[in-house]
Amino acid sequence: MKKNKTAFLILGVIMLINAFLVNWAYLSAGKFPEGLMTISITIMSFCMAYLTDHFAAKDERAQKIRERGVFVSYFWMLGIIIILMALVNPYVGPVHLSAYHLLLLIASMYISVVFLNMVYYARKY
Template sequence: MKNNKTAFIVLGVILLVNAFFVNYAYLSAGKFPEGIMAVSITIMSFCMAYLSDHFAAKDERAQKIRERGVFVSYFWMLGIIIILMALVNPYVGPVQLSAYHLLLLIASLYISVVFLNMVYYARKY
């Protein structure tokens, strides 16, 4: 399993550099950072580097980490979607986003939240 951990770390570093340059180009142009999915995949890669040792054994603990991480992420995402609905309200909301950008943001946040929750519960259990 040491090779998986190293592969995830190397992939995470490559994706981090890629995400930085892509998002920097969008932000410096004053546009919505469309490379935000690369940031969430970077987070996923680093989380999987940490979780690879925990998930190597197919035991109850690994299953509980997966179940709890996804279960709690559901409630986090409900909260995030409620906040986004208040911010992106077309009548009084301070933020104007297209549907594509909103879905990109929700998908990126979901990926990040699920894997960060799994890391939290791996440390807790």
């Protein structure tokens, strides 16, 4: 298991550098940061590095962490989607995004929220 943890940490550091460089290029050009998925993959890698010890044993605790993390993430995503619907309203919303950018934002938020919830429940249980 130590190898998996090290591999996830190395992947997380590489993706963090990649996310910083890609998003910095978009932001410095004044565009929407299309490298949001690299940020969510970075979060996922670091979370998996933490969770490998918890998921190594195929017991009820690991199953409960997975189930609870995904279940609570559903409600978080409902809240995030409602907020995005209010912000991106074409008639009165202050933010104007294309459908691609909105889907990219939702997908990257979902990946991040699921794994961060799993880390939270791994520490709680």
